[in-house]
Amino acid sequence: MPRYRNGTQPVPFPTPVTQPFWDGTKQHKLLLQKCSACAHVFYYARTHCPACLAKEFEWVEASGRGTLYSYTVCRRAQSPDFAEDTPYILAAVTLEEGPRMSSLLVDADPENVPIGGPVRVVWDDDVSADLAMPYFTPA
Amino acid sequence: MAGLRGEAAIVGSAEWAPKRKPDKLWMGLEAYAELARMALEDAGLKASDVDGVITGTNLMEARMLVPSAIAEYLGIRANFFDVVDLGGATGAAMAWRAAAAIEAGMCETVVCLVQTQMSPPDPRVEQAAVARDWGGGIWGSPQAEFEIPFGHVQGTYGYAMIANRYRYEFGLKEEQLAKIAVEQRFNAQQHPKAVFRGQPITLDDVMNSPMICDPLKLLEIVMPCFGGAALVITSKEKARQSKNRPAWIIGAGEHLTHRSVTYEPDFTHSPIKPSADRAFAMSGLKRSEIDLASLYDCYTITVLLTIEDAGFCDKGEGPRFVDEHNMTYLGDWPMNTHGGQLSFGQSGLAGGMSHVTEAYLQIAGRAEGRQLAKCDTAFVNGNGGIMSEQVSLILRGD
Numbered sequence: 001m002p003r004y005r006n007g008t009q010p011v012p013f014p015t016p017v018t019q020p021f022w023d024g025t026k027q028h029k030l031l032l033q034k035c036s037a038c039a040h041v042f043y044y045a046r047t048h049c050p051a052c053l054a055k056e057f058e059w060v061e062a063s064g065r066g067t068l069y070s071y072t073v074c075r076r077a078q079s080p081d082f083a084e085d086t087p088y089i090l091a092a093v094t095l096e097e098g099p100r101m102s103s104l105l106v107d108a109d110p111e112n113v114p115i116g117g118p119v120r121v122v123w124d125d126d127v128s129a130d131l132a133m134p135y136f137t138p139a
Numbered sequence: 140m141a142g143l144r145g146e147a148a149i150v151g152s153a154e155w156a157p158k159r160k161p162d163k164l165w166m167g168l169e170a171y172a173e174l175a176r177m178a179l180e181d182a183g184l185k186a187s188d189v190d191g192v193i194t195g196t197n198l199m200e201a202r203m204l205v206p207s208a209i210a211e212y213l214g215i216r217a218n219f220f221d222v223v224d225l226g227g228a229t230g231a232a233m234a235w236r237a238a239a240a241i242e243a244g245m246c247e248t249v250v251c252l253v254q255t256q257m258s259p260p261d262p263r264v265e266q267a268a269v270a271r272d273w274g275g276g277i278w279g280s281p282q283a284e285f286e287i288p289f290g291h292v293q294g295t296y297g298y299a300m301i302a303n304r305y306r307y308e309f310g311l312k313e314e315q316l317a318k319i320a321v322e323q324r325f326n327a328q329q330h331p332k333a334v335f336r337g338q339p340i341t342l343d344d345v346m347n348s349p350m351i352c353d354p355l356k357l358l359e360i361v362m363p364c365f366g367g368a369a370l371v372i373t374s375k376e377k378a379r380q381s382k383n384r385p386a387w388i389i390g391a392g393e394h395l396t397h398r399s400v401t402y403e404p405d406f407t408h409s410p411i412k413p414s415a416d417r418a419f420a421m422s423g424l425k426r427s428e429i430d431l432a433s434l435y436d437c438y439t440i441t442v443l444l445t446i447e448d449a450g451f452c453d454k455g456e457g458p459r460f461v462d463e464h465n466m467t468y469l470g471d472w473p474m475n476t477h478g479g480q481l482s483f484g485q486s487g488l489a490g491g492m493s494h495v496t497e498a499y500l501q502i503a504g505r506a507e508g509r510q511l512a513k514c515d516t517a518f519v520n521g522n523g524g525i526m527s528e529q530v531s532l533i534l535r536g537d
Binding site: 009010011012013014015018044046069070071072073074075076078079081082085088090092100101102103104110115116133 | 276278279281283284285286287288289290291292293295296299300301303304307349350351352353355399400401402406
């Protein structure tokens with residue numbers, strides 16, 4: 001039984017370009033890309049820097065800390081895949097390194113979710129043999 | 140500034156009443172043919188006058204080469220054709236593209252056609268599962284990999300996150316959003332085609348409707364319908380001969396930054412501002428000279444942000460603006476007099492078109508029981524995705 005989900009949700013299916021990111025999740029590493037030309041740090045994994053379109057980059061490990069930019073509590077499932085999980089909290093997290101990231105906020109009180117508050121990554125290892133899902137929880 | 144010269148105008152429209160379920164099986168081409176016929180009849184023009192076609196991406200009978208399928212079926216000899224793929228902003232985007240093509244001398248009379256996207260009713264094959272997230276659930280798409288598995292699907296969650304962020308930064312009472320829904324429902328009572336005609340609502344009704352994604356409640360969320368719409372846009376020469384008062388397209392702007400709302404640069408400062416600023420600068424009109432605001436309203440929060448970002452009040456003043464104005468067709472700041480999509484109905488891409496159509500009908504003096512005493516100018520905003528594609532228009536009557 002997955003730690004945070006009931007097992008009906010879709011699981012990411014990596015491409016050759018995104019594979020290193022998902023390989024990192026197996027070791028509980030949240031990997032970002034840093035552009036070699038302009039030093040922009042970005043998420044999600046892709047071939048070209050969204051700030052300057054250079055295609056040289058290095059993978060850098062994020063601290064896993066960030067702040068909650070915004071959230072919503074889904075009282076009614078917005079996808080049939082999540083029907084068993086209501087209420088669940090969707091979040092946009094601003095990582096310490098700069099990029100924003102879509103995720104779930106877990107182990108949080110739906111009636112008291114602090115925007116602007118600190119969050120940290122937690123990992124769900126049970127969704128797939130090939131990867132772990134990075135979720136966030138109030139820090 | 141350079142831009143549209145205001146030498147093309149909307150002179151006719153057609154709109155099917157949004158329905159919860161289709162009343163018959165319309166194939167896409169059949170629907171487009173009937174919508175075009177109705178709009179041309181409304182404009183007082185002949186089928187042979189049409190030499191331009193703009194349509195949405197969806198046609199159940201064709202996955203590509205859509206304009207040619209339509210031109211052939213309708214018998215149009217087109218000098219200009221385009222497909223617009225801008226979600227809810229498609230209708231507004233079609234209008235200025237048609238005007239630009241006409242002013243550039245590419246064509247003289249354009250029909251703009253939209254309808255609800257339907258799955259092909261092919262009796263030979265099993266229905267494939269609908270791709271999640273507005274067509275983004277395809278292997279290799281960032282949505283399929285970094286959004287959908289995290290539950291970030293469809294639109295409601297995104298607008299709810301925007302509303303929560305807005306409340307955090309500027310303060311917002313849920314009653315202020317609810318007032319938008321109530322006043323638009325009031326307007327819809329005077330539209331014979333509105334899906335919620337005959338069902339007025341109160342502030343309590345909205346506040347007591349089920350919470351879907353905090354803070355958005357059921358009655359602040361648009362209801363999917365089936366339908367279709369068409370506009371006829373023509374040259375100065377033809378528009379001057381029209382039996383209807385033309386609505387000249389005198390300003391337009393667009394802006395787009397993201398698909399997933401997570402990557403919107405700032406949740407509370409939407410891409411509407413550059414779009415609206417361009418449209419106003421092109422038109423030469425001031426905000427205070429606008430008689431009708433026709434603002435895309437998939438959710439109440441969309442309207443609030445549009446009022447601010449289109450420049451009708453300062454950033455952060457939207458909630459007070461909503462409190463202080465009566466936004467009905469009887470009020471001091473008429474907005475979405477057709478009921479908006481929240482109360483008129485959202486028939487896919489035709490929902491976005493309804494804001495253009497209403498602006499045209501008001502300027503033409505054809506808005507029946509909800510007609511404004513004076514409507515010579517209108518501001519229209521189209522919005523796609525989650526505050527993503529933004530298209531602004533300014534229309535003016537003679």
